[in-house]
Amino acid sequence: MKKEALLPKLKRMIRSHIELKLIFFAVLTLFLFFLAAPIAMLLLKSFQSSGGAFWTHYIEVFTRSGFWSAVGNSFLAAGGSALITTVLAFLLAYTIHYTNLPHGFLKIIRTGAVLPMLLPTITYGFALIYTFGKQGLLTRILGHQLFPIYGLPGLLIGYVIYTLPVAFLLIHNTMGYIDKKFMVVSALMGDKKSETFFITILRPLTGTLAASFIQSFFLAFTDFGIPASVGGQYEVLASLLYDEMLGSIPDFNKGAVIAMVMLVPSVLSILLLHYLERYNVRYNKISAVENEKNRIRDVFCGIFCGILLVVMLLIFAVIFLVPFVQEWPYQLTFTTEHVREVFQDRVLADVFKNSLLVAFLTACKTRFSSHF
Amino acid sequence: MLNLILGITEIDSGKLIFNGKDLTDVPMEKRGFNIVFQDYALFPNLNTYENIVYGLKNNPDRSTKEEVGEMIRLLNLEEHLDKKIEQLSGGQKQRVALARTMIMKPKVLLMDEPLSALDGVIKESIKERIKMIAREFHLTTIIVTHDPEEALTLSDRVLIINNGKISQFARPEEIIHHPDNPGIYFKPA
Numbered sequence: 001m002k003k004e005a006l007l008p009k010l011k012r013m014i015r016s017h018i019e020l021k022l023i024f025f026a027v028l029t030l031f032l033f034f035l036a037a038p039i040a041m042l043l044l045k046s047f048q049s050s051g052g053a054f055w056t057h058y059i060e061v062f063t064r065s066g067f068w069s070a071v072g073n074s075f076l077a078a079g080g081s082a083l084i085t086t087v088l089a090f091l092l093a094y095t096i097h098y099t100n101l102p103h104g105f106l107k108i109i110r111t112g113a114v115l116p117m118l119l120p121t122i123t124y125g126f127a128l129i130y131t132f133g134k135q136g137l138l139t140r141i142l143g144h145q146l147f148p149i150y151g152l153p154g155l156l157i158g159y160v161i162y163t164l165p166v167a168f169l170l171i172h173n174t175m176g177y178i179d180k181k182f183m184v185v186s187a188l189m190g191d192k193k194s195e196t197f198f199i200t201i202l203r204p205l206t207g208t209l210a211a212s213f214i215q216s217f218f219l220a221f222t223d224f225g226i227p228a229s230v231g232g233q234y235e236v237l238a239s240l241l242y243d244e245m246l247g248s249i250p251d252f253n254k255g256a257v258i259a260m261v262m263l264v265p266s267v268l269s270i271l272l273l274h275y276l277e278r279y280n281v282r283y284n285k286i287s288a289v290e291n292e293k294n295r296i297r298d299v300f301c302g303i304f305c306g307i308l309l310v311v312m313l314l315i316f317a318v319i320f321l322v323p324f325v326q327e328w329p330y331q332l333t334f335t336t337e338h339v340r341e342v343f344q345d346r347v348l349a350d351v352f353k354n355s356l357l358v359a360f361l362t363a364c365k366t367r368f369s370s371h372f
Numbered sequence: 373m374l375n376l377i378l379g380i381t382e383i384d385s386g387k388l389i390f391n392g393k394d395l396t397d398v399p400m401e402k403r404g405f406n407i408v409f410q411d412y413a414l415f416p417n418l419n420t421y422e423n424i425v426y427g428l429k430n431n432p433d434r435s436t437k438e439e440v441g442e443m444i445r446l447l448n449l450e451e452h453l454d455k456k457i458e459q460l461s462g463g464q465k466q467r468v469a470l471a472r473t474m475i476m477k478p479k480v481l482l483m484d485e486p487l488s489a490l491d492g493v494i495k496e497s498i499k500e501r502i503k504m505i506a507r508e509f510h511l512t513t514i515i516v517t518h519d520p521e522e523a524l525t526l527s528d529r530v531l532i533i534n535n536g537k538i539s540q541f542a543r544p545e546e547i548i549h550h551p552d553n554p555g556i557y558f559k560p561a
Binding site: 179181182184185187188189190191199203289290293 | 375378380381382400401405406407409411413415417426427429430431476
């Protein structure tokens, strides 16, 4: 009886292993074709030259005036915004998990914090211009411009809006796995409030906060929509790359070099993220522990998050207002003319359909690949 | 209910009186009670010894070095002092949590389902240790459990709460022989 049952079982095992192997190879091929090959070609292009040594292009790019300042600018802008984003995202997540504010308000925070994900980054640039620019909505309301938006300030705000949803989701998610019972233990053992905060919230989140910083950094570092709209004279690597590849005189070789340079921090980031896995919060049985009553904390957090959300929503409100204005900022009369034009434009309609199709297929493929 | 006694949850009505003193509005840290949680809540970044003496960093005079050593011996934790928390078994973690709480010399010891994560021989051994600790230190101990057998074999008095109301409060023998609500005890586990 036993020997007969063993053979079909063995066959099933081998078959399932073959299925796994096939799927593994399919995914591997996908990655090879669509990721590894293009990067390899990029690498080749950066070395390829007609009649010069293989490092000619690198020298050209590295000695070009403004290249290294662009590199420095990129690091400064991306690093600065990553820091700001991580702090803001932490405060938002903390408010949701550790205060006693009304649930409706917390829900609004949760939705509002991820809203920017819905739009392409170049939109933020325009939204910023329309809100804070010389003829912007806020400038007109206040009577004067709050700050110059082209260059570093605009970049920072743009990057922060762009990376906030990602950072928030990361920190918010991990915070949910922290066992609040540690706060009870810490308090009973006589720890000061600051000690409790450090040992029960900050310490477990160290890995996540670092991951959030790194993630936000390389998202900002590689983005070009925001520098394209509000970058101004403040050159970053992404705008350089754009100029080389898609400027008036495309130079793919130089562009490839810049792309390689941009790849380095990204690869380092991924390695760092991998290393930080070990600091992840261990999953514990999630127990419902009430938050300690603290009016001051609640009020402060509530006001802070409220302001943050209002600012973010304001920036997006412009996007909804401006299409209905005849000609911003000169003719501020209401009109549906622009809206009608867009919907009647055949080219735009086709482009829209294409976008939907591409997005849909990408999502399917990603879902399929990540499932295995 | 443990939350109420401990002070995590605010009391809506009624009073909390201990040894003649009204503790209703006294904050949690000042009540002098301490708790051993069901999942132990041991700090994962510290080793066993550091966890046990954690409270002493803020209250260095709460227990003397000899008393700390005595507690460690009582709970057979000498060989585990250098180990990281994740290297310990459930029963060992339970003992460490108990030691950590006992070092603080609480006026009342609260325990939240202390035996539910254990079974077999370890369970019985921890049961004995709890009884021993309570007796040795004349410590009022309040244990919350869903297991009627645990409650009846471990305690001097049992308080049964059914649907949010007190159903009975008596010695185990009385509850077994004269139950007010027989349906509760003989439900399948």
